[in-house]
Amino acid sequence: MSNTQLEVATRGRGIVDITAQVQMIVGRSGVKVGLCHLFIHHTSASLLITENADPEVHRDLERFMARLVPDGDPMFKHNDEGPDDMPAHVRAVLTQTSFAVPVQAGRCDLGTWQSIYVWEHRHAAHRRRITITVLGN
Numbered sequence: 001m002s003n004t005q006l007e008v009a010t011r012g013r014g015i016v017d018i019t020a021q022v023q024m025i026v027g028r029s030g031v032k033v034g035l036c037h038l039f040i041h042h043t044s045a046s047l048l049i050t051e052n053a054d055p056e057v058h059r060d061l062e063r064f065m066a067r068l069v070p071d072g073d074p075m076f077k078h079n080d081e082g083p084d085d086m087p088a089h090v091r092a093v094l095t096q097t098s099f100a101v102p103v104q105a106g107r108c109d110l111g112t113w114q115s116i117y118v119w120e121h122r123h124a125a126h127r128r129r130i131t132i133t134v135l136g137n
Contacts, residue, residue: 009128048096101116
């Protein structure tokens with residue numbers, strides 16, 4: 001078993017590819033067959049496995065989320081850190097803060113068009129902490 005902390009710098013709202021870092025951590029763990037579990041320690045960012053070939057997919061996801069959970073919605077009373085504060089929390093609740101990926105041959109066994117991402121839901125840049133646990137043989 002291996003447990004590693006990964007810190008990811010975001011530039012504000014958007015999607016950051018962390019696949020290479022995760023694959024490196026899995027490779028260093030020595031696990032050949034098992035599971036890689038990821039958990040993000042924040043309430044205004046989330047984790048995704050999604051399309052890695054067409055960047056328009058990421059822009060479409062952001063447009064969809066902006067329509068679903070708009071910044072500054074007067075329904076939200078929690079706005080201590082600005083108009084994107086509560087919408088960022090809602091976005092994180094609607095997406096994922098953790099998931100597991102199978103490990104095969106010492107690598108995350110992702111599909112051809114899949115990559116692992118941090119989805120930053122705040123407008124400002126942040127440093128996001130992710131725990132990556134690799135289990136198996």
